[in-house]
Amino acid sequence: MTSAPTFSNPTSPNSPAEDGSTTAASTGTGSDLARVAAFYDADPAREWQRTRSSPYHRLEAEVIHRQVLAALPPAGRILDIGSGPGVHALALARRGHTVALSDLSAASLAVARDRFREAGLEGHLLGTWHSPAQLLAPPGHFDAVLLFGPLYHLLDDADATETVRRAAAALAPGGRLYAIFLTRTSVLRDLLKRGRFTDMTALAASGYLDHGRYQPPAGVPDTDYMPPTRTHSLREAEDLLRGAGLEITDRYSLEGVAAWMRPYVDQAAADRAAFTQLSDAVLATTGLPELVEAGDHFLLTATRTGLPRPPAPGRRSSGRPDSVGRHRTVLADTTDSVCFAPAAVQHRGRRLLALTTGPSSARTYEPRQLPGRAPEPWYTGGRNRVMLCPLPHTGPVLLADARPLPVPDGCDDAMGPSLVSDGNTLHAFLSARADGGPWQIYRTLSHDGGSTWTTPKTVLEPSSGHPSESEHVLMPAVLQRGGAWWMWYAGRDGHHRRIHLATSTDGTSWQRHGIVLDTGIPGAPDAYAADCPTLAPTADGGLLMVYGAGTARCLAAAHSADGKSWRPLGTILHRAGPGAPDARYAFYPALVPDRSGQVRLLYAGEDETGHWSLLDAGLLDPDLLAQRPSPLELTVAVDTAVARVRAEVPAESWQTTTDSHGPACSYTSPDGAITQLRPSSGPVFAARTPAGPVIVKPGRSTAFAEREHTGLQVLARHLPVPETALHYQGDNATLIVEHLDAGPLRNLAVTDPGAFTRVLGDLSVRLVRLITATARPYRDQDADHSLQTPVVLSGWVEDLARRMRPWWNHALHLNGEPTQLTCAGLVHLARRSLPPGGHLAYGTGDLHLGNVLVDRADPRQWWVIDAEFAGLHDLDQSLAKLVGSCLKHTGLLTDPAVAVRGDIVDITCRPLGPLGELLLTTPWLLDHFEGLPVDRSRILGLLLPDLFFRLTPPGTPAGPGGPFGLAAVALGARMTGHGIAR
Structure with a gap:
């Protein structure tokens, strides 16, 4: 076989x-x-x-x-x-x-x-x-x-x-x-039969039982057993x-x-x-x-089935999008109290939630101004308590059922619990302090499922011998791991919080291991603080940590194989927009195992009035998050470049347009260190630094920069994308992108057709994997949109109908051959295609051949860029954009002409070369997507208004349309398998 x-x-x-x-x-x-x-x-x-x-x-x-x-x-x-x-x-x-x-x-x-x-x-x-x-x-x-x-x-x-x-x-x-x-056992059994016990032991120790991949040992020919094998x-x-x-x-x-x-x-x-x-x-x-x-x-x-089916309940999919927090719901909220810093555990068959609550009136503040931000009140303390209540699988948390955990003697403020189930004993680790005193970490035990508790005892306190945790220790996250107790916690040195580690053999006496997750450099999302960790295991035996990133006031993540060395994954959940319950902060996470086999992300949000509530960000897959690439490494030079862009670039260069190919100013600094990149509908700059150039993209807003970074991180599992990072200056986020010595794929259609075809074919195969992994039936509440919303397209269609009215029943001929198309039929098809439907799939939101960059030295290397509209998009519309780009951007559509003869609109055009014939006159491109839930008729309907108006310049004389626009429409029909000669 x-x-x-x-x-x-x-x-x-x-x-x-x-x-x-x-x-x-x-x-x-x-x-x-x-x-x-x-x-x-x-x-x-x-x-x-x-x-x-x-x-x-x-x-x-x-x-x-x-x-x-x-x-x-x-x-x-x-x-x-x-x-x-x-x-x-x-x-x-x-x-x-x-x-x-x-x-x-x-x-x-x-x-x-x-x-x-x-x-x-x-x-x-x-x-x-x-x-x-x-x-x-x-x-x-x-x-x-x-x-x-x-x-x-x-x-x-x-x-x-x-x-x-x-x-x-x-x-x-x-x-x-x-x-x-x-x-999985077949390879081991065959080695056993051959008496190769040493090979069996080595194979098991290599992680084979987890990943199922066998490679013949070095020096052993394949003929001695078998070639590389997947079980x-x-x-x-x-x-x-x-x-x-x-x-x-x-x-x-x-x-x-x-x-x-x-x-x-x-x-x-x-x-x-x-x-x-x-x-x-x-x-x-x-x-x-x-x-x-x-x-x-x-x-x-x-x-x-025609549609990639989700895995059965309780089974992890290998390809769901790892986006987090698409649908956020409030789980617990009270008018006069705050709710924050949750923790959860499964104990003796029950799901329990520990939640910090306290009266809003008891919260105290002092004025403070962080770099790049306006002055604001800074929280310094309150009269908070940790409450324990059942955690339902669905629906809100009923705080009326909550019972308080004991407060340590002499303390009047408690928060930040961590719960551990150990047999019949429930352990609660929490942060507490006396009025104005240092935060310390305590432990209390319950032997009856949380009804009664022992007096809390100190297990960790600030240490002058450890400067990074000399002022406070708080917000513990505790796990039992490898026969020991592990505690990750926030330590503060008087200025910043960083995540530290301590371990214990009994849960009482702890050995400190110092900082395991430090703050970032200036401008990083966690430059001010790395705070309030929570953890979940990953399938590779490692750990996923989600924590609060203090500068961005959002949630970030990291992955570790041993719990000590952590690889940053960047931000994963950002604040929502104005008026949302997490408009000011999305912080204090808790990862809760779910019966689906994933974990649920709970967190606390602060709105613009300073009110805190408990929110549910939905399910996430720790294994998928752990596969995200690390963000591009920020440097002081990058921080300087961002500051210079924001300070020097004149206001007119910050304008955004609805058409990136229209006329626009292009800024270059006097020393040439900053150059604005065009065409682009938003501000994007190349900045020269001592370490080499980087791309600085402030984009349309902080929300767009955050969305694009997250989108590229998600897409990296399926498509080659450049390395990116988020840089914060006050409330302004900027996307930093690695500089690529590359040009747009569209340019190769004429200059190097072979390379163009290889890259477009490879892109199509990878898109199939992405669609297969993320496709789902269309729902309005799930759908994202770019600037070409259904409303915009509808306006274009009606303009198209008005232009074509005099030739409504004329048949279209292409290069002298009759087709099955009429002007009226095209308009009707476009109208029928506009209502949302079909399926959604994750994508950039604006995938065209100008947003695929090909390495100038090695055309086998390419990247997808520009994901500011990343999300779940109408699958047919996404493919319509790609097909349309082949017509609009490649230069393969040449010498079109249109003539009206009686009741016929005769279109002539000659696609350039063999590539033009293959790409523009056959469904070669869409054939790559055969078997996916794609509607080719709807793709053509969505193509029509875009092609016609993008390629029909203003001022075109009266008639059925400009030759480029109408020729593109006719060829678009061929590319989707329509309009074949009778």
Whole structure:
């Protein structure tokens, strides 16, 4: 069984090889797949021999053909990806099916063709594809697609998802996909059988049991065992198929009750009668849930849904967007009291919430002015208490059910709890102080579920021997980890709070380890304070920390493998806009495990009146957040550059426009150190620093800068994006972007068509992964918009209708050939397409070929930029923008002309070169998105007003439209599969 690549190589049409096979031009699939191909090419009959070598191995074919594939429709068309020498394809051909074979091993395909010839079944062989590169299978063509081996050798999960998605696109309506996976223990069992115990131990110690990826040990040839291999748990396999847009219908063990019993099976079932009896018994047990992962292989069957389905409840998706706080709700709020600094725990089957509350009237303030900010009252203390109450899975927190935790002797202010469940004992760590005194950390215990508590005892206090925590220690986050107690907490030195660590063997005596998360440099979101940590475990055995970033007054995150060294992930939840309950602060986080398998983010928000309430930011996935790239490192030089941009650039250069390609001023400083970048609808500057140039993008506002940074962090899991960071000067946020020596992709369409095609194809494949991971049915409350809102597009459509009214029923001809389009039909289609619908998917909000930059030295390297509208966007509209950009920005649409002859509007245009013909006159681009929930008619309808008006200059003489605009409309129809000649 061999590996199959993803099916996509539209730029290199397939051509029959001399042996009757089809060969896809190679684009290079990596050293791992080359090793796989070499492994199977070295012994192409290996799989044929294995499946016939013993009763145990013959059981595999029995399960597949007598049980799993027995229900195939008669005379079906089957695509066998990873066919090897045709073991299963030949069996299906003998049952009357026609089969197409695809494999990475040319030698295996040659054996398969020989087997079909020898059996006289050549008429049942549709063809063979030797596909070391990407190949596009005919969409909707096959009744069944088999993946009996390819997923063994695709170590990158994104490649595996794309392979499955492309395979699913080949299914006819009602067709079914069949995929076999190696179990996690299969590799270990095979090493055990070979007596390679040292290799077993090393493999287990390498983290294999978590990630499931096997690489042959150094110095051991692949032929001694097997090439690079990916094994799956049932959960991983199901998530993979669901992520590719499939609905799982059945699950089978290929060994059933015979799993782990190979020596006995081979001995007891040596004769045919015994084997038949054994196979009958095995077939009766292959569907038992407890046996699915018990053997070496399991098989999943699935049907195409047209929409990537979310994983089953309690199972983590490998590709949800990791955006946080899209829908924020108030959980607890009272008129005369504040609610802040929450903590939660699951204890003895109950979810408990500890929350800091206190009378608003008791809060005290002093005037203070931080750098870059207006003077404001600064909170110094209150009469707060920590309250404990049930935490419901949904709905508001009922504070009437809350009970107070005890206040330490001599203290009149308590806050910032952390709860730990340890058997029947509930531990509460909290911060408390006497009036005007230092904050200290205390512990109190409850043995009855929180009804009564022991007297709080001090466990940590400020230390003059540790300057960074000499004034206060407070806001603990405590976990039991590796048989010890770990406490992360805020320590203050008189000016700033930083996150420190202490550990303990008994929870009472603590050893300090100093600062583990320091404040940032001037301008960083956490330059003033890194405060109030909360933690959750990640699947890699590490920890995700969410904490308060004092300068930005929002929440940031970091990831650590050991709890001591932390990699910053940047800000993850920003303050909302004016009038919101978190307009001034989004702070004091708490991560609460949820029954979905994710965690829920609770936090406290302060509004513009100084009132605090408890909010719910929704679910987040710690593993996805932990995969975010670290922000671009800020420096003092960057801080200086931002200050200079904000101080020197004149007001006219800060204007924003609705059309970035319109006339606009462009500022350059006298010394050339600051240069405004155009075209851009908002202020963007290149700034020269001693360490090299950076991009300084104040953008339209703080909210836009924050949104763009978050959007690029989310998109980095699927698309190459530049490194970015947020810089704060008072309340003003600026996006800092790494400087790229690159030019826009649109320029390559004429100067380097080959590079243009490669990048656009690669971009499309990555967009498919992004859409597959994030698509969901359209809901108004989920949708984000760029400046091209439905209202704007509606106005354009009505202007288009007025211009075309005199030629309402005229037919459109393109290059002398009649089409199926009329002026009235185009307008009606545009009107029908405007109402929101279909699906949403995460994106930049403005993806066009000017926002894809290609490295000048190496055109294989490229980046997506400009995500100020990042979010969940109308999928059809996002693709319409990309298609439209091919027409508007590439220079491939040349010499258009329009003439009215009777009842015909005759359009002539000649796309430039072979690339123009491919890109502008065929649905090549949208074919990449086959199988996704995309409506091509609606894409055309959304294209029409934008193309017509962007390419019809003001002052165009009366008529059905300017030649560029109308030619683009006609070609847009071709690009979406419409308007084909009758």
